[in-house]
Amino acid sequence: MRGSVFSAIREYLQDVYRRFQSIWGSLITAVPYLWGVGEQRKEVTEQYPDPVSSRTADDLPARSRGLLVNDIDRCTGCKECEKICPVQCIRVDTEAGADQSKLWVARFDIDYSKCVFCGLCVEVCHPQSLVHSKKFEGSVYELKDLVASFGRGFVTAEQRAKWAAMRQQAENDEVFP
Ligand code: SF4
Ligand code: SF4
Secondary structure, X not given: OHHHHHHHHHXXXXXXXXXXXXXXXXXXXXXXXXXXXXHHHOOOOOOOOOOOOOOOHHHOOOOOOOOEEEOOOOOOOOOHXXXXXXXXXXXXXXXXXXXXXXXXXXXXXXXXXXXXXXXXXXXXXXXXXXXXXXXOOOOOOOHHHHEEEOOOOOOOHHHHHHHHHHHHHHHHHHHOO
């Protein structure tokens, strides 16, 4: 009986010792970081936003993936980006315009709130109109404000008819120059 009491006390004290050892080991590792002591213990985190130490767009690596932007003048409206996007955050609506070499991109919306920055849409964009910018600050108050629109807008019926006539004229000129 007495032996088991001593044994329990010994185990208890050993347990307390092990725990103290563990806490002490953690403190030895962590405390120097508080004062930046030692070569490997320099501060690596930064306050944000902090105009002194925060990185700017110029500090970012060349291939960093910031918010997507589309140069609508180069975009042909092929919709390859829309098809490949794994989260369906690109929406493209097109119609025939005056220029036969490319479509009129009436709507080109990117929902940044869904984008996972995988870069697939940029890879498939042959005219390279869709690129990652170096903009990385996209905070807004309303979710709806995270939809970026690059489209040219929908056209009127008169405009559509005018373009149809222009395309027809261009076709006639090709056949009967
Ligand atoms: S980067 Fe990826 S998730 Fe974002 S729009 Fe492009 S394909 Fe979609
Ligand atoms: S952004 Fe590129 S891939 Fe997307 S519709 Fe325009 S040209 Fe096609």
